[in-house]
Amino acid sequence: MLSKKLEKIMNEQIEKEGYSSNLYLAMASWAETMGYEGIADWFYAQAEEEHMHMLKFIRFINEKGGKAIIPSFKKPPVDFSTVNKAFAETLKHEQFITSSINEILHVAVEDKDFSSQNWLQWFVSEQTEEEASVRRIIDKLNILGEHNMYLFDRDIMSLRVPAGGTAI
Numbered sequence: 342m343l344s345k346k347l348e349k350i351m352n353e354q355i356e357k358e359g360y361s362s363n364l365y366l367a368m369a370s371w372a373e374t375m376g377y378e379g380i381a382d383w384f385y386a387q388a389e390e391e392h393m394h395m396l397k398f399i400r401f402i403n404e405k406g407g408k409a410i411i412p413s414f415k416k417p418p419v420d421f422s423t424v425n426k427a428f429a430e431t432l433k434h435e436q437f438i439t440s441s442i443n444e445i446l447h448v449a450v451e452d453k454d455f456s457s458q459n460w461l462q463w464f465v466s467e468q469t470e471e472e473a474s475v476r477r478i479i480d481k482l483n484i485l486g487e488h489n490m491y492l493f494d495r496d497i498m499s500l501r502v503p504a505g506g507t508a509i
């Protein structure tokens with residue numbers, strides 16, 4: 342049984358995860374049209390992971406006796422200017438999602454809802470890995486500079502972190 346407050350904030354997270362998926366789809370599509378196949382593949386895969394996160398929230402809310410509500414999503418940007426800017430925006434967005442997950446966990450702690458706390462720990466670990474993965478990419482971009490995108494585009498998939506797994 343979820344408290345009304347936890348049900349509400351988890352429902353809000355459905356929108357955030359779904360928007361994350363669409364944001365990364367928009368970045369993937371942008372990268373693909375710029376000729377960056379590797380970068381596009383990275384963002385397409387990231388979009389799938391975010392879609393899976395959204396599904397996890399939907400199913401958990403319902404499993405706990407709440408009601409998951411499928412929201413509408415705001416339109417993500419169409420252009421991202423440069424690869425460096427796209428990844429800087431990705432890191433900023435993931436930091437926002439991390440604080441959002443922390444806030445949900447805070448409510449679960451206040452509620453003494455131990456099963457939700459336990460379930461949310463997966464997201465806590467996932468966010469740590471996702472932020473680390475994006476930071477590693479930004480470090481590589483800084484080493485390479487803006488004019489070596491061919492090499493970066495070729496190598497980026499080796500920098501991926503598998504969902505729920507450990508950093509490569």
Ligand code: FEO
Binds near residue numbers: 358390391394435468
């Ligand atoms: Fe599901 Fe990376 O936020």
